[in-house]
Amino acid sequence: MDKFVWAAALGLALSGCTEIPTSVLVQITAVEVPRPDHLRVMVFADQGRVVDARVPDCRGEGDCSLELPNDLVLYPSQSDGTLRLLVRAKTTQETVGEGVAVVTLHTERQVRVSVILRPGLLKDSDGDGVPDEIDNCPAIPNPEQRECAGDAGVADGPRVDGAGLVDTAPGDIPTQDSTPELDTGPKDSSPKPDASMDMIPAPDSSPPSPCAQGSVALTYNANMVVCQGGASYDQCGAGQMCNMATGWSLCTANQFRNRGGAAKPAPMEAWLASCVRDGNGAVAPMQDVCSSCTVVMGVSQTVSWECTGGPLWTTAERYVGVLTYSLCRHLGVDDANNAAYWRPARVVHQLNAAVCCN
Numbered sequence: 040m041d042k043f044v045w046a047a048a049l050g051l052a053l054s055g056c057t058e059i060p061t062s063v064l065v066q067i068t069a070v071e072v073p074r075p076d077h078l079r080v081m082v083f084a085d086q087g088r089v090v091d092a093r094v095p096d097c098r099g100e101g102d103c104s105l106e107l108p109n110d111l112v113l114y115p116s117q118s119d120g121t122l123r124l125l126v127r128a129k130t131t132q133e134t135v136g137e138g139v140a141v142v143t144l145h146t147e148r149q150v151r152v153s154v155i156l157r158p159g160l161l162k163d164s165d166g167d168g169v170p171d172e173i174d175n176c177p178a179i180p181n182p183e184q185r186e187c188a189g190d191a192g193v194a195d196g197p198r199v200d201g202a203g204l205v206d207t208a209p210g211d212i213p214t215q216d217s218t219p220e221l222d223t224g225p226k227d228s229s230p231k232p233d234a235s236m237d238m239i240p241a242p243d244s245s246p247p248s249p250c251a252q253g254s255v256a257l258t259y260n261a262n263m264v265v266c267q268g269g270a271s272y273d274q275c276g277a278g279q280m281c282n283m284a285t286g287w288s289l290c291t292a293n294q295f296r297n298r299g300g301a302a303k304p305a306p307m308e309a310w311l312a313s314c315v316r317d318g319n320g321a322v323a324p325m326q327d328v329c330s331s332c333t334v335v336m337g338v339s340q341t342v343s344w345e346c347t348g349g350p351l352w353t354t355a356e357r358y359v360g361v362l363t364y365s366l367c368r369h370l371g372v373d374d375a376n377n378a379a380y381w382r383p384a385r386v387v388h389q390l391n392a393a394v395c396c397n
């Protein structure tokens with residue numbers, strides 16, 4: 040079913056040393072979230088935050104890749120009561136999505152809960168980093184989520200009526216059958232309210248390639264690469280070089296510039312989803328491919344010039360797309376801010392390389 044299971048132990052020891060430990064199977068999925076390279080998982084119990092962990096934990100040895108959907112198993116120190124879960128999808132630069140859930144524990148059973156990651160941040164009225172949906176004091180900043188006192192009109196416990204909360208009936212997933220590797224998670228006895236969890240990624244978790252064809256020829260960062268080596272396409276077909284099934288698509292001009300493309304020349308020509316002349320006059324780079332990929336002759340227009348003050352480039356073709364290449368050029372209108380390693384090209388130009396973003 041799943042690529043692997045992370046086994047995780049909450050900080051406190053299991054009480055009573057039961058043979059079937061009380062546990063939670065957390066099923067994490069992402070909907071339209073830019074590809075994260077790790078998750079931050081926080082778990083809150085009535086006494087406050089009991090887990091704050093990076094998943095996978097890449098500070099040690101082993102496979103650090105993250106693939107979604109995936110599962111995480113929690114062993115709480117308590118055998119009943121309620122846990123509130125907050126999962127953040129993160130890249131090295133930013134949080135790209137969040138999801139929350141509330142789950143009720145059942146003694147000596149494994150319960151299942153779904154966390155759906157959606158783009159951006161959830162509403163957090165008091166700005167304490169805990170979304171309103173699971174904040175036990177939504178009007179008072181209390182990032183540790185200890186007992187809430189004096190917050191009139193606010194429930195003491197977590198609320199369970201938010202979107203994305205799935206609290207299934209207990210007992211439908213026998214612990215030993217579904218997660219036989221759970222014993223690899225430590226169950227030490229020292230209280231660690233903010234301790235990290237111990238994750239055991241399975242070995243078969245290599246992420247899918249960003250490229251639907253060819254392979255990665257240049258990596259700008261985790262969310263932007265150049266795919267090269269498959270069939271050749273005009274600009275309108277260039278997106279097929281990106282692995283769209285896993286969320287990759289042809290980068291727009293803004294994505295390219297904001298993710299480092301303006302500072303790093305590419306040794307090969309590669310298509311971008313951007314247009315500097317879309318049937319009419321020259322424009323600043325539009326954030327999409329040109330509306331037509333046929334050659335139509337028209338009135339000559341200046342669409343670019345070199346950063347170094349080289350000759351102007353004019354064309355009579357009415358549809359002119361944007362590539363990245365090692366030439367530094369401004370494109371379109373006279374705007375010094377849009378300088379980057381890119382160049383204009385006839386939309387019918389056939390290329391076997393594309394800049395793909397996720």
Ligand SMILES: [Ca+2]
Nearest residue numbers: 165167169174
């Ligand atoms: Ca809050």
Ligand SMILES: [Ca+2]
Nearest residue numbers: 176179180181
């Ligand atoms: Ca709060």
